[in-house]
Ligand code: HEM
């Protein structure tokens with residue numbers, strides 16, 4: 357369950373791959389939904405799904421972050437010092453960018469004073485009416501979403517380089533966990 361110095365436990369691996377899929381999905385859904393016309397059947401449902409899944413992701417990110425800090429960090433011995441620093445910067449940047457994306461998403465969706473309904477299941481209240489916030493938070497949301505996709509592309513290339521070129525077990529320990537002894 358827990359992370360060890362040899363690799364990622366089941367909880368971190370599930371968090372990593374489920375949130376990665378959800379983030380790619382939210383990006384695709386976001387780009388698609390803003391191009392929908394008023395008479396499109398998904399004109400209101402697509403943003404409703406985007407906001408509902410996005411806010412659930414926000415809770416998952418908080419849980420994931422807590423899990424990350426209460427666990428030991430898998431060792432990065434054998435990785436070149438510069439790549440070690442770059443990996444740490446990239447991993448922490450993911451958390452910062454993703455938190456900023458969900459916060460701006462929340463702020464732009466609630467700037468008119470209306471709550472966010474999560475799949476007709478429960479509602480997250482608005483912090484109050486704030487004219488002007490919608491467009492500012494919206495612009496930041498879009499830019500950061502593109503930035504997180506760029507970071508994910510670099511991160512994926514780095515993971516593939518470590519696996520195939522350096523022949524390090526980083527991809528394996530994030531996929532199937534630490535080696536069994
Ligand atoms: C990692 C999580 C998320 C990603 C990657 C993401 C990505 C995107 C993208 C790519 C767009 C389209 C922007 C454009 O091209 O104009 C968008 C729009 C939007 N997002 Fe998100 N989003 C995320 C989370 C959220 C959350 C948590 C909320 C709110 C609760 C939210 C609310 C919105 C809204 C309301 C729009 C429509 C903006 C408009 O009509 O121009 N998003 N998002």
Ligand code: HEM
Pocket residue numbers: 368372375376377379380424430447448450451508511512515516525526527528529530
């Ligand atoms: C939006 C998508 C993604 C995000 C936000 C993300 C985020 C992260 C973060 C924050 C870590 C550090 C460990 C942690 O805190 O859990 C990590 C580790 C890792 N990620 Fe990703 N990731 C994404 C996609 C991918 C993809 C597509 C791949 C591979 C094809 C990948 C491969 C890895 C590997 C191998 C590690 C372990 C590195 C190590 O050995 O320490 N990630 N990822």
